[in-house]
Amino acid sequence: MHKRHLTVAAAAVLALTACSTPSSEESTPGVTDDTVVIGTHQPLTGPAAAGYSAISAATSAYFEYVNANGGINGRQIEYIVKDDGYDPANTQNAVRELVTEDKVFAVVNGLGTPTHSSVLDYLDQQGVPDLFVSSGSLTWNQPGVYPNTFAYNADYVTEGAALAKYAIEQDPDAVICVLGQDDDYGDGVIEGVEDVVGSNTIAEVQSYATSGEDLNAQIGALMSAGCEVNVLGTINGFTAMAIGTAAQLDWFPKWYVSSSGADYPTLAGFLGEELAPVLLEGMVSVNYLPFSPDGEWVALFEEINAEYNDGAPFTGNTVFGMSVGYLFAEALAAAGEDPTRESLVAAIESGELLGNGILPLSYSDSDHAGYRGVGIATVSDGVQDYVDVAYVVSAGQVDAVEPDPVPLENDGIPGN
Amino acid sequence: MRRLSIPLRALLITVLAIGGTFGLDPFRNYQLATAAACFAAVAGLTVLVGLTGQLSLGHAVLMASGGYGFAFAASAATGPAILVLAAGLLGAVAVSGLLGLLLGLAAARLRGPYLAGLTLALVIALPSAANTLPIGGDQGLRAPFLPVPEALTALIAVEQWHAWLAIIVAALAVTPLVMLRSGRAGLRMRAVLDDETASRLSGVDPGSVKTGAFVASAVPAGLGGAILAIATQQVAPGGYGLAFSLLLVVAAVVGGLGSIGGAAIGSVLVVFFPWVVDELVAAAPTDLGQRLDGNLAVLVFGAVIVAVTVLWPGGAARLLDRFLAARPRRFATPATNTER
C-alpha cells in the first residue's frame, strides 16, 4: 500500500505544478524574427501515397527555393510535413501534434476530404489558419462556420458542370454518362453534370471504389448503355484504367475528365509512352493552374524541381504543390512585416492575392472558395494544353469567361 | 492489496490516472485519451481471445459502431453536457452490444480461423456499409463537442478534460469486465475453453457462454469508440480500417492474452510507440530522400513487433509476471489454442 500512497502524493505534487493549464497567448505561434513554421498532413505511406506523396515534396522544394533567395520579409519558411497515410485517425494525431507541439503558424494544403474533415472543427476551435485545403469538397468554403478555413481547388461540382457544358456545346445531342469515385468526389462531379443536363437525365452512372481491382464491369455497363461522352470523376490511375479498358473493348468514346484525374504525364506513366499519345488524343479536361508545357511558370517550376527536388518526375502534382506554395508565400508577404494569424487571414480575404492561376482567385470575406472557374484543356498530338475556353460556375449557372492567366513576376518570389 | 474489492481498486487507479493528466501537455493528454479508447477495446478483445479462444479481427468495427451510436444519441440529446454524454454512452452501449450479439450468435458456431475470416470481411465491408447506410459516407458523422465545465476552465485545457472523460469512460467499460471475468462467468468461459464437451456435461452451454462473452467484449470496444468520438468530435469509417483492427490484436497479444494489465501495456505501446519511432526517425539525419518519410517508421515498428513476439511470445504480462514472481498467479493466462 505504501507505494500507492507515494504515487498519489506524487500525483498531487504534479497537480500543483500543473503544466497543462491553458496558457495565455503572448506572441504569434510559429513566427520568430527569422522563421515561420507551418505544417501539413499528407499521405506519404499507404495506398494513397502513390497518387499524392509528390505534392508536399514539390511544395517543400518551392519553399527551399524561396528560402535560398532570402525568404519572405526576411523569414525562412519551415514546412513540416506529417504523414497520415490517408487515415482520418492519423490525421487527428498529426494535426494536434502540429498545433500543440510544433506550434505551427498555419496548416497549409492538408490533403483529402475524409482526412481533413476530421480536423476541421479542431482547427477552428484552436483558431489556426487552415489554408488552401487540398480537396475539391464544398465543405471548406463556409466562412460563416469556419472563418479560418480556405479552399483552393476548384470544387468538384464546378468541374463536373464545366465539363458537361463544354460537351453540350461541342455536340448538343451527345449521350452523356458519368463514371465517378464512390465518395464526395464522384458525387460532386455527378451533381455538376446534373446541374447542366438536368437531374436524372444522365444516360448511365457508374461508380468504383478505390480498393476495386479493375473497371471491366463499369466500362462494360457504360458501353452497353451507348454512351458517347464519358465524364470521369476519377483519380489518375482509374482514368488510365477506364480509357485502357475501353480501348481493349475497341471502344473509343469521348473522355471528359476532372482535374484530379487528367494529368497527362501521370496518365502516360500508367498507359505507357507508346500508347498514351494514341489513347489520350482528344481527351478533354479542366484545370485552373498554369501547366501549359511552354509557359513561363512551368519553366520556373522545372528549374526548382531540378535543383531542390532531386529532379523528381515533373507532373501535375509538381505544378499543384509549387502553386500552393507560391500562394502561401504571397499571402505571408501580404500579411505584413510582423504577420499574425489575423493579418494572414485578412490578407487572403482582402481579395488582393493573385495566385498563379489562369483565372482570378475569388477570395473575399464572404467567399473562401479559391478557384470558382476552370479552363478547358485538350490533348492534341501528345500535348495537353488549354484551349481558349473557360467557365465560371455559381449556383448551378455556368458562364463562359475569358481566361486571364497571371503572369510570372520577380522569379516567382512574392513580396519584394 | 488483494483484499481491496475490484470497484475500489478501479476507483483508485482512475483517480491516479486523472491525477497523472496534470503532468502531461495537451498533445500527450490527447494521446492518453486515444490510448484509453484502445485500452477499452483491447481489454474486451483480450478477455474474448484469452478466455474463450474466439479470435475477432473485427473489433475496430465494434469500436466504430460504438462511435456511431454515441454520435447519433449524443447529437439527438439536448440539455446539459452530462445528459448529452450519458445519452451518447447509452447509444454506444446499445449499438455495439447489438452488433456484438449478432456476431456472437454467429461466432458461437465457428472455429478460430473461420471467425477470423468473418470478422475480417466485416472490417473490409465497413466503408461500403458507411456509403450504403445513412451514416454520412466516408466523411462520417459529427459528435457534439463537450467543453470544459465552467468551474474548471481556469484550471485545465480541453485536451485534459477529454482525457478525464476518456479515463472515466474506460474505467466504466473495463471494471465490469474485470468483475465478470473473476466471477462465475469467467469460470464458465475457462471451462468452455478447456473442454467444451466436459463443460456441456456439467450443465454449461458453450454456445451461450461464447455469445455472452462476445457481447461482454463488444460493449467495452463500443465505449472505446465513444471515447474516440468524444476526443475527436466525429466518427468516420476511414479511422477504423484493417490496419487499426489488426493493431488492436497486436496490442492484445503483445500485452499478453487474457490480462487486463497487459491490455493497458499493449494499448499504450501501440499508441505511443509509432509516434516515438517517428520522432526518432525524424531526428536522425536523412539525406536519403522523400521515400523514407513515414515508411522508415512503419518499417521499424513492424520489425520491433516481429522481434518482441519472437522473443516473448507470451506477451508483456508474462514478462511482468516473471519480474513479480512473488505475486500470486491468480490471473495467470492459460496457454490458449484458438484454432480448435
Added chain:
Amino acid sequence: MDRFVFLFSAGLARGAVLALFALSLVIVWRAARVVNFAQAALAVAAVYAAFAVTAATGSYSAGLAAGLASGALLGALAERGLMRRLGANAPLPGIIVAIGLVMVVQAGLAIGFGPEHRPMHPPFSQRPFVIGGVPVLSPYDLFTLIAAGVVMGGLALLFNRSSLGLQMRAAAFAPETARLLGVRVSRMVTLGWTLAVAAASLAALLLVPNELGLNPHAADLLFVNAFAVAVIGGLDSPAGALIAGIGVGLLGSLVTGYVSASASPLAVLALLTLVLLVRPGGLFAAKEARTA
C-alpha cells in the same frame, strides 16, 4: 443478356486468380495450421523481383521464373527464419509476427521502389475475343485461367497422388505419429510454405497487369478476398478454394456491374455469413473438426 455474358467472363478470370491465392492459403493452413497474414506482402515482393528481371531482360518468362523462385525463397525464409521460432500451437503469435512482417516488407518496398504504381505489361493481349457481338475473354484472361488451372491441378496431384504429398499431409495432421514413422516434419512444413508463397506470387503476378500497376499494396485486397474465399470453401479444402474462388469472382463482377462497386464487399460479407451459418466449417468442411 450481353451485359451478363460480359460480366460473367470478366468474373471468371478474376475468380481464377482468387482461387489460386486462396489455395495458397489452404496449403499453409494444411502444412502449419496458421493463416499466413503476410502472404500478400511476400507475394508482392516476389512480383517486384519478376518486374525487375523482366525490365532488365525484356523477357516475360524470365521474370515469371524469377518471381516464382523468389516467392518460394521468401516462403522458406519466412518459415525457417521466423515462424519456426514461435513453436507449435501458437496461432496468435504467428499472426502477430506476420502483421509485423507485412509492415516491414511493404515499407521496405516503398523505400526501395517508391510508392507509385508501376505498370506491368501482360505477355498476351488484353483485347477480348468478340463472339456474336459480345466481348468475352481476352487472350490474357485465357492465359490466366490456364496458368492458374495448371498450377492448381499440379498441386492437387502432388498432394493426393505422390508420396511427398502423403508425407506433407501426415506431417500436418499428426506430426508426432508422422515423425515416428520417419517423416521429416519440419522439412514438410518448410516445403508447404515454399509452395504456398510461390503459388501466391503467381496469383499476384497474374493479377497485377489487370490492376493499376505494381505497388507495395497491390495484393492487399486480393489477400482479404482470398481469405474469405478459403473460409467459404473450407480452410482444409483445395477443391473448396477453387469453387469458392470462382463463385466470389463471379459474384463481385455481377454485383459491381448490376448494382454498384460499393455493394461488392457487402455481397461477399453476406455470402460468407450465409455459408458459415449453414456450414460453420465452410462448404467442404473437414470432418475431423467435429466435436461431441
